[in-house]
Structure formats: structure tokens, C-alpha cells
Amino acid sequence: DAKTTQPTSMDCAEGRAANLPCNHSTISGNEYVYWYRQIHSQGPQYIIHGLKNNETNEMASLIITEDRKSSTLILPHATLRDTAVYYCIVRASSNTGKLIFGQGTTLQVKP
Amino acid sequence: NAGVMQNPRHLVRRRGQEARLRCSPMKGHSHVYWYRQLPEEGLKFMVYLQKENIIDESGMPKERFSAEFPKEGPSILRIQQVVRGDSAAYFCASSRFGQGTSPPEQYFGPGTRLTVT
Numbered sequence: 001d002a003k004t005t006q007p008t009s010m011d012c013a014e015g016r017a018a019n020l021p022c023n024h025s026t027i028s029g030n031e032y033v034y035w036y037r038q039i040h041s042q043g044p045q046y047i048i049h050g051l052k053n054n055e056t057n058e059m060a061s062l063i064i065t066e067d068r069k070s071s072t073l074i075l076p077h078a079t080l081r082d083t084a085v086y087y088c089i090v091r092a093s094s095n096t097g098k099l100i101f102g103q104g105t106t107l108q109v110k111p
Numbered sequence: 112n113a114g115v116m117q118n119p120r121h122l123v124r125r126r127g128q129e130a131r132l133r134c135s136p137m138k139g140h141s142h143v144y145w146y147r148q149l150p151e152e153g154l155k156f157m158v159y160l161q162k163e164n165i166i167d168e169s170g171m172p173k174e175r176f177s178a179e180f181p182k183e184g185p186s187i188l189r190i191q192q193v194v195r196g197d198s199a200a201y202f203c204a205s206s207r208f209g210q211g212t213s214p215p216e217q218y219f220g221p222g223t224r225l226t227v228t
Contacts, residue, residue, distance in 0.1 A: 041200070042222070043202050043204075043220050044154065044202070044204075045219065046216045046218060049216065051212075093213060095214050096142070096215065097144070098144065098156035098159055099144075099156065101146075101154040101155075
């Protein structure tokens with residue numbers, strides 16, 4: 001699975017959109033981009049995943065660049081409860097096993 | 112639809128005792144994964160199981176740790192002769208069988224916090 005790079009931390013004002021970037025410049029054609037988050041001390045929570053098209057669900061939107069070398073997770077209206085560590089993980093389509101968590105981005109939503 | 116369940120949520124053991132952590136996957140899920148999070152550190156994969164089979168145990172310490180997922184009942188992570196360094200949060204995740212083109216997403220339980228005194 002390709003390596004990912006994320007900023008260590010970010011701040012966002014409550015009610016504003018939170019845009020979390022992820023770089024995965026070595027991603028290959030059969031690798032998907034997954035996003036999880038971990039709110040303090042809780043189990044990680046699946047957010048969204050995509051291959052090359054932009055994706056949206058009830059939690060977030062995922063924008064993947066045309067060359068697939070980077071992506072952005074968008075929380076459209078961040079709330080205080082969105083304060084968490086966000087992990088961007090690249091997984092091959094053949095990888096039905098382990099998730100490899102990096103350091104992630106600590107998002108602090110401020111009132 | 113109940114999520115992934117883990118018990119106990121908190122477990123205290125003295126050095127040398129055994130710890131047994133249980134995980135019940137989501138309904139319809141046949142794959143179970145265990146992860147460990149040491150204090151102030153990231154999540155590390157330990158083991159991946161399907162019913163009655165260990166698929167990948169590349170993250171398991173070589174000694175004292177074992178895992179099983181029997182045909183009936185929850186998955187068990189067993190730590191024998193615990194030491195202080197085993198104190199951590201242990202998370203279980205489950206997923207469905209991957210039938211599509213993308214790897215199935217994993218859903219995590221609330222974790223078991225093990226404290227070794």
C-alpha cells in the first residue's frame with residue numbers, strides 16, 4: 001500500500017468547512033483512498049473512501065485530484081464533535097486485511 | 112443493527128496474570144481484526160482472522176499473545192503472563208466478506224483498556 005503524508009495538525013472554526021489534505025504521490029491504479037477518524041479514546045470510525053471519482057456521503061466529501069496523487073477530505077460544517085485525529089490510508093483492492101495507520105492530522109474545531 | 116461489541120471495556124490485571132479480551136463482530140461480518148494502541152502512540156495492527164482461521168498475524172508479538180475466532184462465539188485475544196508494557200487500548204474491528212472491487216471498510220468497537228499493575 002502506498003505511503004501517505006498529512007499535516008500534523010489543523011484548526012477550524014465551528015460551522016466552517018474543514019479541508020484536510022493528504023498526499024499519496026506513489027499511489028497505484030488499483031489503490032483506494034480511505035479516511036478514518038479517532039475521537040479521543042474511542043474506536044476509529046470509518047468516514048469515506050474513493051478510487052478516482054469524488055465521493056460524498058452523510059459525513060463528508062472526498063475530493064481526489066485527477067492524477068490521484070493527493071486528496072482532500074471535506075467536513076462541510078465542522079462542529080466541536082468533529083475534533084479528532086483524521087487518518088488517510090491507501091489500500092490496494094487486493095488488501096482485505098490490515099489498516100496501516102500513520103500519525104494522521106489532529107483537527108481542532110474551535111468555537 | 113448493533114455495532115462491534117467488545118468486553119470488558121476496562122480490565123485490570125496484575126503482572127503474570129492472563130488477560131482475555133472478547134470481540135463480537137457486527138451482524139453479517141465474517142472478518143475480525145485486532146489493533147493495539149499504546150499510550151500516546153498510534154494504532155498498530157496485530158492480527159486478522161476469519162472464522163476458525165488466522166489469515167495474517169504479522170503484527171502479533173511472538174510470545175504470550177494468541178487470538179482465535181471460533182465457529183461459534185466471539186473472537187478472543189489472549190495475553191498470557193501480562194507485563195506492564197501490555198497496558199494499552201485494544202481495538203477490534205470487523206468487516207464483511209469483500210465482494211466488490213474495493214477492500215471492505217472496517218468498523219471498530221469501543222476498545223478494551225488493559226491496565227497491568
